[in-house]
Amino acid sequence: MKLSVENLNSHYGPAHILFDVALDVADGEAVALLGRNGAGKSTTFRSIVGLVGQRSGRIEFEGRDISNQPTHAIVRGGLGYVPEERRIFTDLTVEENLEVGRQPPRNNAPRWTRERLFELFPNLAEMRGRPGGRMSGGEQQMLTIARTLMGNPSLVLLDEPSEGLSPKIVEQMVEAILTMKKEGVSLLVSEQNLHFARLISDRAYIIERGRICFSGTMTELDARPDIRDAHLAL
Amino acid sequence: MAFYVVQFLTGLASAASLFLVASGLSIIFGVTRIVNFAHGAFYMLGAYVAFTLTARFSGALGFWGGILAAALIVAAVGVLVEMLLLRRIYHVPELFQLLATFGLTLMVEDLVVLGWGPNDLVGPRAAGLKGAIDFFGQQIPSYDLFLIVLGPLVLGLLWLVFQRTRWGVLVRAATQDRDMVAALGVNQKWLFTSVFALGVFLAALAGALQIPRDAVTHEMDLRVIVDVFVVVVIGGLGSITGAFVAAVLVSELNAFGILIFPKISIILVFLVMAAVLIVRPWGLLGRAEAPVRRTPGLTVNPWRPLTSRERIAVAIAFLLAASLPFYAGNYALAVGAEIAIFVIFAASLHFLMSTGGLASFGHAAYFGLGAYGTAFAVKLAGLPMAAALVAGPLFGLLGAVVFGFFAVQLSGVYFAMLTLAFAQIVWSVAFQWVGLTGGDNGILGVWPERWAASAPHFFWLSLAVAVLAVAGLRIATFSPFGFALRATRDSPLRAEAIGINGKRIQWSAFLIAGTVAGIGGALFAYLKGSVFPDVLGIPLSVDALVMVLLGGVETVSGAIVGAIVYKALSIWLVSQTEWSKLVLGAFIVLIVVAFPKGIVGTLDSLWHRRPSSLKDAMLASKIETAE
Amino acid sequence: MSSQPLLSVEGLSKSYGGVHAVRGVSFALSSGEILALIGPNGAGKSTCFNMLNGQTAPDGGRVRVLGQDTTGLKPREVWRLGVGRTFQITATFPTMTVRENVQVALSSHDRKLFNLIAAMPRYARQEAERLLDLVGMGGFAMRACGELAYGDLKRLELAMALANRPKLLLMDEPTAGMAPRERVELMRLTAQIAREKSIGVLFTEHDMDVVFEHADRILVLNRGNLIAEGSPEEVRRNGEVRAIYLGEGLVYDARHREGAAP
Incomplete structure (x- = not known):
């Protein structure tokens, strides 16, 4: 098992946000975490990578318990995280952005170099010296993914990669994600757009009010329109 | 004419120390978002420690080594302060941070008097640079010339560090989005600590370098911090080059202002600052800040007028008073x-x-x-x-x-x-x-x-x-x-x-x-x-x-x-x-x-x-x- | 009166550091019409929007609202002419109650901002409650705005934008960050109000389901240029728009794809 989460509970100050969340990602698998805005998707991701201070439960990554580790140590262990919105460093050039993400290679994950990433995202190669702030939204989104791949992760958490992007760019995003998967990177992707999730993932969880309320394959989800309609508000 | 040239050079020499303190403040602010009021206190500590060290160890090595050691010792104190105090207040509103570092300044003022006594101290002259150079009948201290060279040198070094090293890239990235840097596997805590240490080192170095020029007093902290605030407001907080330009500008205004308004030379600085702010509100080389952090949700209860019971309580309190x-x-x-x-x-x-x-x-x-x-x-x-x-x-x-x-x-x-x-x-x-x-x-x-x-x-x-x-x-x-x-x-x-x-x-x-x-x-x-x-x-x-x-x-x-x-x-x-x-x-x-x-x-x-x-x-x- | 459009834009241009964000954009909008502005990220939609309400000063071109030139006016001056605005990320006053949020907008509309004596909690209370009822927020009047869910904040923003009885509403990604069902409800509400009061609405949006459902007409922006304009059906059929923006239609609802039955 690549990632295994059990009994995850998270709080922000007095507010209890996540309730006994449990999910797994197998080696080489791409899993979708679906749910509407405010359901707890981002909090789940932030809890896994240690950005939420008050969390309890069991979080195992490659068999190691990471629930008490600080964010940077978790990420250095090979768990990449791409947060919501693009959050690239607008003052830094494309190459400098990639430099911030650079980590030593590891044995159980595909090894990315700057040049390999420029092959995967040819747009970026043409603008190596350009400050991130002067790139379009789609290019910025590609850069955030490339930047995380510079850390040679074996698992990547992608938080709402399609939000705020035009349909065309979203399609490019689908391709990039499929390439990552083919290379052997495991993925956990949070989404609201079911169309998008269907294109990239094998399995899905649905989260609602901080609780996992469905778990199964995409086909199983399609067979349950009641669940889909109740929790995704399509 | 020669007199004006000398006056100009004196201004440049003063600019060096002002620049060191201001750049340290700017660097720390860039990453931690804390305006470190205690920066003046570190400057003062640098001067006091350098006074003690240079008095104990004589000779060129004693003097220059003492200056450097003083800056390093104070930087180590800065590291302690960062780890014990600042790490606890990175997420509180900026006003609280300013106040906490001001509280620190107050404490240092009394501690300095406890350690070194209330009287002004006069440090030694700079080893190897005690003389002066004759310029058309006017004397220019060699030490001033050294300071004039030092300013641009430090500016160049800082530029190299921030543009050409991985640490520099990480610091610039953290300046923009520190959580994202952590999410890419960088240990923020040590990044912050190292940045704070560098900033404090620069301030303490500036203080230590002042001892051949000025007496060491327990009031020098507030004096320098106000000047530094003026410098960063003019130059643009967060911009090191801006700090340099503004330090030179302010120092020259002080140097020549004395000739124009001998009594209240500070007026000239004020006028320039006002002019800069009208044209460029974020300083000469600064950039508009993202909207300031709101005082975060300590409470979300909307304010309401007093209830009638509360009114009665207030009236009773008033009658008692x-x-x-x-x-x-x-x-x-x-x-x-x-x-x-x-x-x-x-x-x-x-x-x-x-x-x-x-x-x-x-x-x-x-x-x-x-x-x-x-x-x-x-x-x-x-x-x-x-x-x-x-x-x-x-x-x-x-x-x-x-x-x-x-x-x-x-x-x-x-x-x-x-x-x-x-x-x-x-x-x-x-x-x-x-x-x-x-x-x-x-x-x-x-x-x-x-x-x-x-x-x-x-x-x-x-x-x-x-x-x-x-x-x-x-x-x-x-x-x-x-x-x-x-x-x-x-x-x-x-x-x-x-x-x-x-x-x-x-x-x-x-x-x-x-x-x-x-x-x-x-x-x-x-x-x-x-x-x-x-x-x-x-x-x-x-x-x-x-x-x-x-x-x-x-x-x-x-x-x-x-x-x-x-x-x-x-x-x-x-x-x-x-x-x-x-x-x-x-x-x-x-x-x-x-x-x-x-x-x-x-x-x-x-x-x-x-x-x-x-x-x-x-x-x-x-x-x-x-x- | 009918010959004069509510909003007319001619040759609007803006560049940042040598990069043309918006190049010679012209269009018009009439009362009661709902117009969508779409395009890839970075196409200049936000810049365009910000020039319409005065947030950004254009380098060239003219903006007229009901015939009056508003180019170069500040947002608060544009607002006084009857232009309401909502933001991509909601901007409200979180430390006030929901009703107070609307009351502030009303006191500004009445030019009472420098009144130091009147008690705000009682100010124009009925009008504020009427506006909240209009957007379905009547039951939330006394709630702290900081506690509202995101969808409710969007509705509150709409009530505030309606406080000055606008003739034109500018809505920047009105449904961004909302769940699909909430999106549809908010746009339905907006469209209904717009038609009843014959308010013109201009909005940007990435959710094609929302755009194709509610827009009377669509403008497509790419690299600062207006590349297409027309009814939803025309835009959907436009090959260039598909290549640049819409893609293969894999990521939005099947019934809005080209060739699908209307």
């Missing part, structure tokens, strides 16, 4: 009047800070202008007391009109630094313009007329004015004006989009706060019978801030409680200990770290605590969407 003269002696009444005056002062700042979101670090300027205005009205114009009590606050208003206009162009820490710099300018004028203000000797003999002269009468007068001022400010808080002010604080974007001219609203609030502070100052002049430059000083501005903080910055009228508790406490404290700065500094740090809601804020949240799961759920979805 008004009956004080029937059972208290004259000393107690004088203390009572002073507390009432500080209630007025604190309430005026509180209105600006909590309703307006504008944390002034120089509010004493308007209090002091009110006091000086009253003294002028009595001593120069011979006005009767009633008229003088009106004339004084008009001075406060006038100051607020001028300074407020510039200050409201900025927000957040810039606003704080600018108001502090303005207050310091007014203080300098009062201190240096001996002909008008009597300088350090002050203006004496401002006594109340017979109708207000007795202790009970003066107490009642102060109390009545305080009640009127507080009530007036409260009504204003709940008026359309008060809501427009809060709207501008909460969301400038939305406020503008519904037709509110935010700058004008804030300026008006500044005028109100300045005038009310001036009323306090006018009464204060009569209470003491005299006016000294102290009434304009940084310590008094900070007193007001602590009162507001202690009462609770997110409450409607917490400053009243804060003023009463703090003033009573500090009057008692001064009578108990010699090291009041040390105790006060520690007290401020303690409040910020452990008690950020203040007295009234804490009571309020206890009162409103409702264990509602509905509210939790609302909050949850809010947090989720806010991410």
